[in-house]
Amino acid sequence: MLIGELSRRTGVSPRLLRYYEAQGLLEVKRGPNGYRHYDEDAVVTVRQVRALLKAGLSTEVIRAVLPCARGERPEFDWCAELWDILNGELAAMDERIDDLQRMRSTLAGYLAKT
Amino acid sequence: MLIGELSRRTGVSPRLLRYYEAQGLLEVKRGPNGYRHYDEDAVVTVRQVRALLKAGLSTEVIRAVLPCARGERPEFDWCAELWDILNGELAAMDERIDDLQRMRSTLAGYLAKT
DNA sequence: GTTGACCTTTCCATCGGTGTGAGGCCTTAA
DNA sequence: TTAAGGCCTCACACCGATGGAAAGGTCAAC
Structure with a gap:
């Protein structure tokens, strides 16, 4: 096409x-x-x-x-390396998520204090 | 300073x-x-x-x-709006995480088939 | 009074995923 | 034969966070 x-x-x-x-x-x-x-x-x-x-x-x-x-x-080793890359990406995302959620609870705290 | x-x-x-x-x-x-x-x-x-x-x-x-x-x-409504914004951000992140994890299991499936 | 450290603004560059437009070729139908 | 519409390449522009350079003002210390 x-x-x-x-x-x-x-x-x-x-x-x-x-x-x-x-x-x-x-x-x-x-x-x-x-x-x-x-x-x-x-x-x-x-x-x-x-x-x-x-x-x-x-x-x-x-x-x-x-x-x-x-x-x-x-193939084995090739995909294993790939696996590492993906896990790195996931870890980075998890970290961002964590940061974000920490800020969220901080904000939630401020909101609750009202 | x-x-x-x-x-x-x-x-x-x-x-x-x-x-x-x-x-x-x-x-x-x-x-x-x-x-x-x-x-x-x-x-x-x-x-x-x-x-x-x-x-x-x-x-x-x-x-x-x-x-x-x-x-x-x-203030109330003002921070409520803010809350929506943050929830939107979180939702977007969750969605990205989901996509990524779905791809990860797809890849895991391919690896397992070997 | 000069040197050197610090400050100012302005402009250009980067990277990655996109949009957009110009100028031109190909194909089909009127 | 021409108009329309699809395709081609090339090139410039944007966003957002950041780096960096250039050209110049300010201040303290010697």
């Missing part, structure tokens, strides 16, 4: 689809026109990319995560 | 202290020189700002949060 259709089917702008491609997140073939031709899988891939971005991962991390998420080459 | 001292005492660069002021997070008086003069409270305020930033809040949200965090004017 062409980029417009993929855009419509995923709700992601063509601009971003090209960007994801440039970041190595999305494979695409070119017709003799130079037009991009995506296969069906692209829809799934784009959805995964969006989900991971929404989860706060960078495209760089996603590039590492994706092949594993797609079930390709689930 | 002058900006250099506040910077030393908080570990925050003068550049950022000026930025926080520009964002309306930090009050400061000027001497006849044009030099900024901070009072003692500024140290506490800066620490609060740093904590909230680290917790992932934007300066815009922090501007709304701060007066309440400092115990000033803890």
Whole structure:
């Protein structure tokens, strides 16, 4: 399918689809026109990319995560390293959450004092 | 105290202290020189700002949060609104965490299948 | 009076995910 | 043949927190 259709089917702008491609997140073939031709899988891939971005991962991390998420080459040590990366991300998030919740109770305290 | 001292005492660069002021997070008086003069409270305020930033809040949200965090004017409806903002932030974070954890179990599934 | 430390403002840069627009090619239908 | 609409690349702009440089004012100490 062409980029417009993929855009419509995923709700992601063509601009971003090209960007994801440039970041190595999305494979695409070119017709003799130079037009991009995506296969069906692209829809799934784009959805995964969006989900991971929404989860706060960078495209760089996603590039590492994706092949594993797609079930390709689930090799041992390689995925273990990946696992570390993800755990690092999770830890960072947990820390942020903690900070936030601590502030929340502080604020709750101020509110209660009223 | 002058900006250099506040910077030393908080570990925050003068550049950022000026930025926080520009964002309306930090009050400061000027001497006849044009030099900024901070009072003692500024140290506490800066620490609060740093904590909230680290917790992932934007300066815009922090501007709304701060007066309440400092115990000033803890008025009802006003702080209720604030509460909504914070809950919104927390909800967004929880959602991101959820996404991330879902991806994590997906990945874990792939790993287990090996 | 000069040196050096400190302050001022203003402007430019960064990074990553996006938006937007210009200028141009391709294809199809009127 | 032309108009419309889809596609291409390239390039500039934004946001938000932060760093940094440049050019200049101020003050204290020697």
